[in-house]
Amino acid sequence: MPRxxxxxxxxxxxxxxxxxxxxxxxxxxxxxxERLLEMYRWMRLARELDERMLKLQRQGxxxxxxxxxxxxAVSIPVAMAMGPKDWFVGAFxxxxxxxxxxxxxxxPLYYYNGWEEGNILPDPALRITPISVxxxxxxxxxxxxxxxxxxxxxxAAAVCFIGDGGTSEGDFHEGLNFASVWKAPVVCxxxxxxxxxxxxxSAQTASQTMAQKAIAxxxxxxxxxxxxxxxxxxxxxxxLEHARSGKGPYLIEAVTYRLMMHTTADDPKKYRGEAEEKxxxxxxxxxxxxxxxxxxxxxxxxxDEALIAEVKEQVDQAVRAFExxxxxxxxxxxDHVYGTDHPHLHEQRAEFLANVRFDxxxxxxxx
Amino acid sequence: xxxxxxxxxxxxxLTQEMERxxxxxxxxxxxxxxxxxxxxxxxxxxxxxxxxxLDTPLAESAILGTSIGMAMAGLRPVCEMQFCGFSYLMMGxxxxxxxxxxxxxxxxxxxxxxxxxxxxxxxxxxxxxxESREAIWAHLxxxxxxxxxxxxNARALLxxxxxxxxxxxxxxxxxxxxxxxxxxxxxxxxxxxxxxQVVQSGTDVTLVSWGAMMRPTLKAAAEITEKRGVSIEVxxxxxxAPLDAQTITDSVRKTGRCVVVQEAPRSFGPSSEITALINxxxxxxxxxxxxxxxxxxxxxxxxxxxxxxxPGAGRVARALEATLDF
Numbered sequence: 001m002p003r004x005x006x007x008x009x010x011x012x013x014x015x016x017x018x019x020x021x022x023x024x025x026x027x028x029x030x031x032x033x034e035r036l037l038e039m040y041r042w043m044r045l046a047r048e049l050d051e052r053m054l055k056l057q058r059q060g061x062x063x064x065x066x067x068x069x070x071x072x073a074v075s076i077p078v079a080m081a082m083g084p085k086d087w088f089v090g091a092f093x094x095x096x097x098x099x100x101x102x103x104x105x106x107x108p109l110y111y112y113n114g115w116e117e118g119n120i121l122p123d124p125a126l127r128i129t130p131i132s133v134x135x136x137x138x139x140x141x142x143x144x145x146x147x148x149x150x151x152x153x154x155x156a157a158a159v160c161f162i163g164d165g166g167t168s169e170g171d172f173h174e175g176l177n178f179a180s181v182w183k184a185p186v187v188c189x190x191x192x193x194x195x196x197x198x199x200x201x202s203a204q205t206a207s208q209t210m211a212q213k214a215i216a217x218x219x220x221x222x223x224x225x226x227x228x229x230x231x232x233x234x235x236x237x238x239x240l241e242h243a244r245s246g247k248g249p250y251l252i253e254a255v256t257y258r259l260m261m262h263t264t265a266d267d268p269k270k271y272r273g274e275a276e277e278k279x280x281x282x283x284x285x286x287x288x289x290x291x292x293x294x295x296x297x298x299x300x301x302x303x304d305e306a307l308i309a310e311v312k313e314q315v316d317q318a319v320r321a322f323e324x325x326x327x328x329x330x331x332x333x334x335d336h337v338y339g340t341d342h343p344h345l346h347e348q349r350a351e352f353l354a355n356v357r358f359d360x361x362x363x364x365x366x367x
Numbered sequence: 368x369x370x371x372x373x374x375x376x377x378x379x380x381l382t383q384e385m386e387r388x389x390x391x392x393x394x395x396x397x398x399x400x401x402x403x404x405x406x407x408x409x410x411x412x413x414x415x416x417x418x419x420x421l422d423t424p425l426a427e428s429a430i431l432g433t434s435i436g437m438a439m440a441g442l443r444p445v446c447e448m449q450f451c452g453f454s455y456l457m458m459g460x461x462x463x464x465x466x467x468x469x470x471x472x473x474x475x476x477x478x479x480x481x482x483x484x485x486x487x488x489x490x491x492x493x494x495x496x497x498e499s500r501e502a503i504w505a506h507l508x509x510x511x512x513x514x515x516x517x518x519x520n521a522r523a524l525l526x527x528x529x530x531x532x533x534x535x536x537x538x539x540x541x542x543x544x545x546x547x548x549x550x551x552x553x554x555x556x557x558x559x560x561x562x563x564q565v566v567q568s569g570t571d572v573t574l575v576s577w578g579a580m581m582r583p584t585l586k587a588a589a590e591i592t593e594k595r596g597v598s599i600e601v602x603x604x605x606x607x608a609p610l611d612a613q614t615i616t617d618s619v620r621k622t623g624r625c626v627v628v629q630e631a632p633r634s635f636g637p638s639s640e641i642t643a644l645i646n647x648x649x650x651x652x653x654x655x656x657x658x659x660x661x662x663x664x665x666x667x668x669x670x671x672x673x674x675x676x677x678p679g680a681g682r683v684a685r686a687l688e689a690t691l692d693f
Contacts, residue, residue, distance in 0.1 A: 063491050063492075063493070063670060064491070064492065064493055111669075112493075113671060114491065114669040114670030114671030114672070114673070115669055115671040115672075116668065116669050131494075133452075133493055133494050133495050133496075134452065134453055134456070134495055135425055135453070136425075165424075165425035166425065168424035168425045168426045168429075169425060169426050169427075169456070170426065170428055170429075170456070171456075196396075196425050197396065197397045197401065197404065198397045198400050198401035198422070199396065199397065199422055199424070199425065203422060203424070204424050204425065205424065263493075265404070266404070270400070270401050270402070271400045271401050330672055330675055332668070332672070333663070333665040333666060333667075333668040333672065333676065334663070334665055336666070337664065337665050337666060344634075344664065345664065345665070348633070348663045348664060348665075349663075351663075352663055352675065352676075355675065355681075355682055356675050358681060358682075358685065359675070359679065359681050359682075364583075364674055364675055364677060364678070364679025364680075364681060364682065365583060365586065365679045365680040365681060366489045366542065366579070366582065366583055366677055366678075366679050366680075
């Protein structure tokens with residue numbers, strides 16, 4: 001028996017809008033004008049929110065958070081393409097997509113200022129899972145959600161996000177394997193932003209692409225320019241169609257760049273050069289999308305200034321709502337340990353409230 | 368002798384142990400180029416190079432799993448879990464292999480490895496960054512669990528953990544990382560694992576704590592000593608596994624009263640074990656029930672609410688008075 005090749009694989013890369021905003025006419029999804037303008041508005045709003053959150057954090061008005069700047073073209077087109085029954089299973093760099101899906105602007109503000117209220121959706125039917133801080137855990141959740149959707153007779157998919165660092169976790173591989181074996185309607189989006197805190201993509205995996213990790217599980221995949229919202233639109237629609245038609249999971253590698261720090265507690269100067277960042281800024285998603293809109297005769301400087309003023313006002317309003325006094329109880333943690341009633345928690349709640357009174361509601365002295 | 372923060376003291380221990388023993392190496396997420404997210408391992412890459420200071424891919428289970436393999440072959444890996452909230456991803460490797468290898472092979476294979484992790488609240492951190500879960504590790508036979516409370520003992524205990532023949536979970540109170548400085552000797556210093564320290568001797572009541580809770584504990588002790596003119600013995604456990612039963616027993620037999628202060632949730636925590644120990648060894652000496660000041664049995668709330676959930680000096684002082692007045 002001779003030695004012979006038994007399998008060969010290839011990875012496609014998709015770009016529709018180049019860095020100057022020039023569109024490939026053959027690949028252009030030809031979205032209606034109002035959809036394009038809507039997409040740009042979401043990206044502007046997400047960017048504005050991110051910039052404001054950074055200012056608030058630096059002023060001590062917000063806790064640590066992971067900036068999303070530069071990732072707008074990944075989660076926003078994805079969320080716009082998703083149907084109401086699909087599940088949005090995020091990690092923590094998809095604020096834009098969460099807004100599209102229906103989270104209020106105040107949610108990330110509350111969440112990153114230490115309030116669980118930021119996880120509470122206006123309606124659970126929005127099907128957004130909470131931010132997943134522990135890396136990679138959300139991938140098997142998405143597979144379970146997708147399984148349940150099919151089990152319950154829904155024509156829906158679960159779309160999960162993970163970063164380049166997350167692909168090193170066991171849960172990523174285990175989840176994809178389950179998805180494939182179960183032919184679960186899952187779309188996994190690897191938001192490859194080149195950095196996992198200080199670890200560059202090259203030290204995270206020796207694989208040539210992130211996309212090819214899907215091939216090991218028999219899952220079709222596509223590498224996409226993640227700074228190109230139109231390419232992401234094309235890719236997510238293909239992926240959702242694949243998943244919903246019963247063909248099983250699909251993986252998209254969205255190649256982008258973490259323009260900011262990992263979180264506000266991190267200093268990228270310790271591990272990467274400014275030249276690299278400068279180069280990445282030239283490829284960021286909003287510039288090219290705006291150029292594309294202008295080329296289509298939909299956009300000009302005056303419209304851009306008006307839009308920026310409008311989203312600023314929208315963020316201002318959210319910040320005012322966020323900073324307004326709240327009367328949330330201090331003892332809510334006791335309400336949500338179990339769905340059943342337990343005497344020891346009643347006792348401990350009484351003790352807790354007595355201690356808060358003793359301490360006069362002031363910060364306890366932890367030394 | 369220099370005045371160091373706990374961050375600097377731990378860095379000193381790592382540096383000196385790596386200089387002393389070429390089999391010691393450091394691995395974890397962001398520990399090399401970045402020097403660790405809290406800068407605990409800053410400068411080690413420059414001093415010891417990338418073969419001994421390894422930035423790993425993002426995978427806690429593989430960080431411990433590969434450390435187990437290294438330790439089997441005679442190396443002394445010191446691996447880092449970036450936050451204790453991420454350490455549960457390596458629980459399978461820890462329980463199934465790290466704690467059992469010695470027993471499984473009747474001592475033929477041993478695992479001299481250290482798992483460092485920052486723990487505890489009070490730093491306005493995100494979810495999974497504020498818990499105090501030492502009991503989880505201490506419950507596993509074969510695991511040693513060390514919780515330093517200050518720069519000097521952190522340095523000396525980490526040196527001991529690195530030289531120890533068994534897996535040691537070294538839990539660093541991140542609230543104390545930069546909160547204060549202490550004189551730390553230049554020469555290597557090693558403290559025994561499993562030995563508590565009587566930091567203040569007294570005759571009227573015993574106060575037992577460890578890790579980050581030592582600060583509010585000592586503050587409350589000073590306040591009640593001043594207010595009541597009583598004599599308080601304060602014990603810093605330093606290790607909860609093994610637990611120094613002798614020091615606790617001797618103290619409670621002397622004072623007849625005991626208050627245990629624990630940041631972790633109350634049920635099934637070290638304070639439960641200490642109370643049971645006193646029941647076994649010093650019951651007839653007790654003048655009052657053992658009191659416990661602990662976290663509550665709730666999911667750690669996000670930092671907007673954490674200030675009242677972490678035991679503070681006020682709660683410790685009130686428990687001390689109630690125990691003295693019983």
